[in-house]
Amino acid sequence: MHADLIIVGAGMVGSTLALALKDSGLKIILVDRGPLTVAPFSPEQPFAPRVSALSMASQRILERVQAWPGVLKRRVSPYSDMHVWDGSGTGKIDFSASSVHSDVLGHIVENTLVQDALLEQLHASDITLVADTSVEQLRHSSAGWLMQLSDGGEIHSPLVIAADGANSAIRSLTGCATREWDYLHHAIVTSVRCEKPHQATAWQRFTDEGPLALLPLQRQDGQHWCSIVWSVPAQRAQEIMTLDNAAFCQALGKASEYRLGTIEHADARHSIALRQRHAKRYVEPGLALIGDAAHSIHPLAGQGVNLGFLDAAVLAEVLLHALQRGENIASERVLSRFERRRMPNNLAMMAAMEGFQHLFQADALAVRWLRNSGLKMVDNLSQAKTLFVRQAMGLSRDLPDLAKP
Numbered sequence: 001m002h003a004d005l006i007i008v009g010a011g012m013v014g015s016t017l018a019l020a021l022k023d024s025g026l027k028i029i030l031v032d033r034g035p036l037t038v039a040p041f042s043p044e045q046p047f048a049p050r051v052s053a054l055s056m057a058s059q060r061i062l063e064r065v066q067a068w069p070g071v072l073k074r075r076v077s078p079y080s081d082m083h084v085w086d087g088s089g090t091g092k093i094d095f096s097a098s099s100v101h102s103d104v105l106g107h108i109v110e111n112t113l114v115q116d117a118l119l120e121q122l123h124a125s126d127i128t129l130v131a132d133t134s135v136e137q138l139r140h141s142s143a144g145w146l147m148q149l150s151d152g153g154e155i156h157s158p159l160v161i162a163a164d165g166a167n168s169a170i171r172s173l174t175g176c177a178t179r180e181w182d183y184l185h186h187a188i189v190t191s192v193r194c195e196k197p198h199q200a201t202a203w204q205r206f207t208d209e210g211p212l213a214l215l216p217l218q219r220q221d222g223q224h225w226c227s228i229v230w231s232v233p234a235q236r237a238q239e240i241m242t243l244d245n246a247a248f249c250q251a252l253g254k255a256s257e258y259r260l261g262t263i264e265h266a267d268a269r270h271s272i273a274l275r276q277r278h279a280k281r282y283v284e285p286g287l288a289l290i291g292d293a294a295h296s297i298h299p300l301a302g303q304g305v306n307l308g309f310l311d312a313a314v315l316a317e318v319l320l321h322a323l324q325r326g327e328n329i330a331s332e333r334v335l336s337r338f339e340r341r342r343m344p345n346n347l348a349m350m351a352a353m354e355g356f357q358h359l360f361q362a363d364a365l366a367v368r369w370l371r372n373s374g375l376k377m378v379d380n381l382s383q384a385k386t387l388f389v390r391q392a393m394g395l396s397r398d399l400p401d402l403a404k405p
């Protein structure tokens with residue numbers, strides 16, 4: 001098989017890139033080791049354990065690739081406020097969508113539902129989908145890439161995009177260097193039913209062990225559900241994972257200071273090791289890395305896939321401009337334009353997460369005092385808060401056309 005462009009990884013980011021390029025005239029092949037089938041949806045089905053807080057910019061990108069209606073017809077949970085507090089002091093910050101004259105700060109959406117909405121559009125397009133197949137080998141020559149697949153197939157193409165997630169095989173096969181470190185923390189994720197309503201608010205408590213987020217989930221039956229991301233040291237995660245359901249609900253209620261009352265029920269828990277990674281370069285001739293293949297960050301601010309959607313939108317824009325100008329889209333000269341626009345933004349977000357992580361993990365009394373008084377100070381600065389809200393909504397960066405209003 002031959003393609004003008006192979007995208008490896010049909011996750012949220014790779015699928016979005018493919019759809020953003022579907023009318024470009026390029027022959028695109030999208031390869032994934034998963035089945036790439038759309039699952040039936042019922043409003044009564046349990047919540048999927050992995051969710052994302054999607055920014056306004058991500059919503060717009062999904063609208064432009066016509067996947068957002070598919071997300072809406074399944075299940076989304078809009079949230080309008082965010083309440084952040086320090087568990088070992090009195091510092092707190094409240095953010096509200098009304099401060100930027102918006103109804104919502106964003107939407108909490110189950111990853112599998114975003115994926116299915118994207119898949120529906122992919123199946124309706126001319127993009128060639130290669131499912132249940134992973135990449136075994138990749139060789140580069142003057143004629144371009146030769147990709148060998150696990151089903152014995154081969155694909156030739158001048159351009160390969162790695163969208164195959166944090167443990168990217170393409171990144172390893174091509175020897176792309178990364179800077180990475182272990183947070184020595186695990187995130188425990190699940191959905192829980194709470195005693196009190198979540199008030200369309202994302203609740204985040206910083207504890208000495210790590211941050212705990214309760215993200216509002218919407219259900220038609222009036223029950224109060226939240227998705228939790230509870231980040232704790234590896235040893236503590238192991239202890240929490242072995243608790244029975246009642247003991248887990250009790251521990252979580254205590255850790256959340258019962259802000260939403262008692263925790264009445266918890267679904268199955270998953271523990272995910274947290275590791276920060278950043279590729280030193282996102283591009284080389286004939287190759288670009290996007291989404292988690294290029295960068296994976298702490299879930300603390302819920303920004304990972306939001307950065308990935310912006311990567312996809314910027315890369316699509318760069319490639320479409322280059323095509324219009326008759327340039328070689330596989331050249332490093334063209335691909336570097338993508339890297340120059342995305343790397344500084346992604347690095348800035350990673351540095352901010354790093355700063356937060358250290359600030360909230362420091363035990364020293366002086367640091368605790370600083371973060372408590374810092375939180376209170378920022379809470380009283382309406383301009384700084386508005387800036388932060390716009391940043392979290394994905395509205396204050398160099399936005400690609402797909403993310404503009």
Ligand SMILES: Cc1cc2nc3c(=O)[nH]c(=O)nc-3n(C[C@H](O)[C@H](O)[C@H](O)COP(=O)(O)OP(=O)(O)OC[C@H]3O[C@@H](n4cnc5c(N)ncnc54)[C@H](O)[C@@H]3O)c2cc1C
Nearest residue numbers: 009011012013033053134164165291292302303304305306
């Ligand atoms: C606990 C937790 C909470 C998070 N919360 C948020 C949040 O609130 N907001 C947010 O923006 N982000 C959040 N994130 C980050 C977000 O989940 C990731 O950034 C996002 O899933 C990355 O998407 P992706 O498409 O780049 O990669 P992935 O979702 O990892 O997709 C990669 C795809 O590539 C395929 N693949 C992998 N290897 C191969 C191979 N060798 N051959 C073929 N196919 C392959 C896989 O099957 C998959 O379909 C969170 C992360 C964690 C851990």
